[in-house]
Amino acid sequence: MRIPVPDVIPPASQLGRVHxxxxxxxxxxxxxxxxxxQSVPVTGSDDHDTPFLPSLRELGVPLHRSYAADHLGDAETLVVTTAxxxxxxxxxAGLERGLRILPRSAGLKSVMEGHRVLAVAGTHGKTTTTSLLTMALRAAGADPTYAIGGVLAATGRNADAGTGDLFVAEADESDGAFLVYGPRAALVTNVDADHLDVWGSEEAYRGAFTDFVGTIEDQGLLVLCADDPGAAALAEVGRARGLEVVTVGESAACDVRLTGLELPGAEASFDVEEGGRTLGRVTLCVPGRHYALDAAGALVLGLRLGFAFEDLARGLGEFTGTGRRMERKGEAGGVRVYDSYAHHPVEIAGDLQAARAVAGEGRVVVAYQPHLVSRTRIFGTAMGEALGAADEVxxxxxxxxxxxxxxxxxxxLVAGAVPLPPERVVFVPDLDAVPAELVSRARPGDLVLTLGAGSVTELGPRVLDLLGGAADA
Structure with missing residues (x-):
């Protein structure tokens, strides 16, 4: 459901008990x-368990495994998911009682009070880039508060309150949430049509990013991964507002360039140049060109904030991943199993490129779960075409x-668009039948990749179990 953002969003300390x-x-x-x-009394409800809840339980937050009116107790404020x-x-019950009801964007804004906000936006790569920026700043001694759309492997959490004045936030455009935060600095990874069920047209979607640039504080900072045309187009918008605009990418036209990019197996490394001078080299423990570009954007933002290259690069090198972003689940029977959140054709293509590098001489066997009827209606054919980069689908x-x-x-619809021989593509509507199907297609040396933003993430451990192994701890 869509909940309007109030004109005035109180700081979290003034919300009373929040459910x-x-x-x-x-x-x-x-x-x-x-x-x-931040010592705000908090409770919560959900109808199923998720990987994000253990970090709340460790703080003693009361959680309910169902929805019921009496779970509200004496709450004064509700923060409600768009789902x-x-x-x-x-x-x-909250409406009947006249409680303050906030969408997630307003809830996040309420905890930003007193911080310099660094917002990471873009159609793809937000979670990874926010994670990389958090790791880089932590290594540089900043200890930021952070809110990420996935579990950061280094901390085991998707959010935490730091002691510094920086707040690193993944700024989601899907429902317009990123228009609420008013950041001091922003990083845009790319702009590529998505969430058209909300925005209605590609033009409106791209216009939302223009509006996002308009929310950055006066004389603030805008970093753009300008190899992407959609992000590059925002440079003129930012300069017209008087923002400091810095472009980063492999293109010779970028202010800061990646050069000497190498993608050996499960790693990526590159040099960073600015003004004809090499600042240093960055080595990542994650594969793929798109992760290198994400890291470069995070690095540039950190540099413009005044942190040292060496410290930021060390933090980027210590990044071991985010939950559901090319996350290794384990290996059994000579088969490696990975899981990723990719659900848009561009994301599918990027992760399959990374999977191919990791697989080496092995094949890539993919299980893909389309996410949302509206997205599949619009992008289903393109999803299938992107899946053609795998060996078995x-x-x-x-x-x-x-x-x-x-x-x-x-x-x-997606399966029918995969450009592979029919015997290498199958549509399996029964989730429970998929692990056995994957195992029947995989052989030693292969890499199995589960892709999608939904319940497909549950399948990796089941595949490993059938292969005679267990998920990585």
Whole structure:
């Protein structure tokens, strides 16, 4: 459901007791954790367990495994996930009681009070880039507060309250949340049409990023990964506002350049040049060109904030990943299993390129679960075409999330667009049948990759179990 952002968003300290409806999600769980660390009384409900909830339980936050009106207790404020329905009993009770009801964007804004906000936006790579920036700043001694859409492997958490004055935030455009934060500095990774069910058209979607640049504080900083045309187009917008605009990428036209990019196996390394001078070399423990570009953007933002190259580069090198972003799940029977959140054609292509580098001489066997009926309707053919970079493809049915099913839009639409011989592509609508299908197609030396933003993430450990192994600890 869409909840309007109030004209005035009080700081978290003035919200009273806060109850989170859908607390298990990546965004709400992070906000709840930061509030709890800021001594705000917090409770929450969700209808299923998620990887984000252990970090709340360790703080003693009361959590409910269902939705019911009496879970609100004496709450004065509700923070509600966009996935909640208007019939949710906690939402209904909150409206009846006249409680303050905030969308996640306003909830996040409430905990930013007193911080210099660094917002990371873009169609793809937000979570990874926010994570890389957090790691770089931590290595430089900044100890920022951070809120990320995935679990940062180095800390085991998706959010925490630091002791410094910086707040690193993943700024999500899907529902316009990124227009609320008013950052001191922003980084845009790319702009590529998505979430058209919300924005209505590609023009409106791109216009939202122009509006986002308009929310940056006066005389603030805008870093753009300008190899992407959509991000590069924002440079003129930022300069017209009087912002400091810095472009980064492999292009010779960029202010800061990546050169000498090498992608050996599960790593990536590159030199960083500015003004014809080499600043140094960065080596990452994650594969793929897109991760190198993300890291370069994070590095440039840190440099412009005054931190040393060596410290920032060390932090980037210590980044071992974020949950669901090319995350290694384990190996058994000579088969490596990875999981990733990619659900857009561009993300699929990027992760398959990285998977190919990691697989070496082995094949890439993919299980892909389309996410949202609306996205599959628009991008289903392009999803299938991107999956053609794999050797074997298993397509699941559409993960519905906040939408209702449409019999005309299923995983078969995606499977039918995969440009591989028919025997190498199969549509398996039964989630429980997918692990056995993957195992039947994989052989020693191969890499199995589960892709998608939904329940497909559950399959990696089941594949390992069938292969006779266990997930990595």
């Amino acid at each position: 989170f409806v859908g607390v298990g999600g990546a965004a709400l769980s992070g906000i709840a954790r930061i509030m709890a660390r 909640a329905r208007e019939t949710n009993p906690e939402v209904v 298993v397509v699941l049915d559409v993960y519905l999330a906040r939408e209702d099913a449409d019999p005309e839009v299923t995983g078969a």
